[in-house]
Amino acid sequence: MAITREEVLHVARLARLALSEEEVDRLRDQIGNILDYIRQLDTLDTREVVPTSHAVEMGTPFRDDSVCPFGDKEAILSNAPDRFEDFFRVPRILED
Numbered sequence: 001m002a003i004t005r006e007e008v009l010h011v012a013r014l015a016r017l018a019l020s021e022e023e024v025d026r027l028r029d030q031i032g033n034i035l036d037y038i039r040q041l042d043t044l045d046t047r048e049v050v051p052t053s054h055a056v057e058m059g060t061p062f063r064d065d066s067v068c069p070f071g072d073k074e075a076i077l078s079n080a081p082d083r084f085e086d087f088f089r090v091p092r093i094l095e096d
Helices: 005-015 023-043 073-077
Strands: none
Touching: 005 073
């Protein structure tokens, strides 16, 4: 499956990666090869395969909810590179 340079650049921007022209071309080829390889799964006949969410049957582990002390809030927030009152401030990632 062919992937375009624009798609590679879009994914790189979402991942906050700075790529050289050579890296964009190399990744375009590599991602295309990976997608072609995965496309081989389309040829498998899975009509008789029962859908599963896990390869091994397992239950859901439960535990009792319990209230416990969180720790020293000021000591935890002192590690924040950017802080606003009692919150960690992080860079905006959503676009308008």
